[in-house]
Amino acid sequence: MASLLATMAVMNPSLKDWGLKPRLSLWAYRPHLTKIATSAIIYHAVCHVTYLKKGGAVVSPSLSDTAYEVIKQEIITCTLEPGQQIAQHQLAARHQLGLTPIREALQRLVLEGFVQAIPRFGYIVSPITFSDVHEVFELRSILEAAAARLAALRATDQQLAEFSAAANFTYVYKDPESYSGFLSLNADFHHSLGILAGNQRLADQISKVLDELTRVFHLGLDIRNSTDEMRDEHLMLAQALRDRDPDRAGQIAQAQIARSQQRILEALTDCLIGGAVATGGLQRTVQVEPTRLS
Numbered sequence: 256m257a258s259l260l261a262t263m264a265v266m267n268p269s270l271k272d273w274g275l276k277p278r279l280s281l282w283a284y285r286p287h288l289t290k291i292a293t294s295a296i297i298y299h300a301v302c303h304v305t306y307l308k309k310g311g312a313v314v315s316p317s318l319s320d321t322a323y324e325v326i327k328q329e330i331i332t333c334t335l336e337p338g339q340q341i342a343q344h345q346l347a348a349r350h351q352l353g354l355t356p357i358r359e360a361l362q363r364l365v366l367e368g369f370v371q372a373i374p375r376f377g378y379i380v381s382p383i384t385f386s387d388v389h390e391v392f393e394l395r396s397i398l399e400a401a402a403a404r405l406a407a408l409r410a411t412d413q414q415l416a417e418f419s420a421a422a423n424f425t426y427v428y429k430d431p432e433s434y435s436g437f438l439s440l441n442a443d444f445h446h447s448l449g450i451l452a453g454n455q456r457l458a459d460q461i462s463k464v465l466d467e468l469t470r471v472f473h474l475g476l477d478i479r480n481s482t483d484e485m486r487d488e489h490l491m492l493a494q495a496l497r498d499r500d501p502d503r504a505g506q507i508a509q510a511q512i513a514r515s516q517q518r519i520l521e522a523l524t525d526c527l528i529g530g531a532v533a534t535g536g537l538q539r540t541v542q543v544e545p546t547r548l549s
Contacts, residue, residue, distance in 0.1 A: 322360035405452035
């Protein structure tokens, strides 16, 4: 862990410039902090962030930052369903925030593609399309294969040992409550791959792609029991990195992502009913583009 913290300081000089350091028990803000999936670090659904500044002063996130984190979390876990109109007053009341930070957060989420602004209507959660799934998985394959190859060459032995230890996790099939915990650990694991590659921007892009996919990951986990398969994939990747085999590491990453995409497409296709995906008693809008299904 110490080596990953050292990597974080090197790859993100803004922390050093600001004289800030993370409080590990609340280590949840990806743009400035590196996370790895271990039992010592817990991802919080509501990302309350605290920094300890030199001299002991505490710097807290703005209300806009807090609104951004909680709304984004509701979107990626489908608490706010794809295609659903966003009721700003309800959000403000539920999270005890004013309308101004809610609106500022929604504007940020529009820029990131999680929300769409509709003139004279307000905001809706961006629908899930088959085209989106194809494009995001294609980008993910490019990013993570590159990260795996670089990590095999650049990471220290200690970093790779920690990565390998963090690879042994899974979920409980047909237990939706376990899915969110698994996906949080999975996001941390793949984000740390970019860190081991020695490229903070690459790590951040991997995290962004995984955030976009979290909504459909829930469906993919439910399509069939892949608990052992997914854990073995992570362990195989970790072993290829420890063997310092960049080509094998890149191939494993690409094959894992291809299998994940297939699970997602199976889930969306099987659940598609009259233009909507039904899961967990919810009707989730999916825009179908038949020409992209092949």
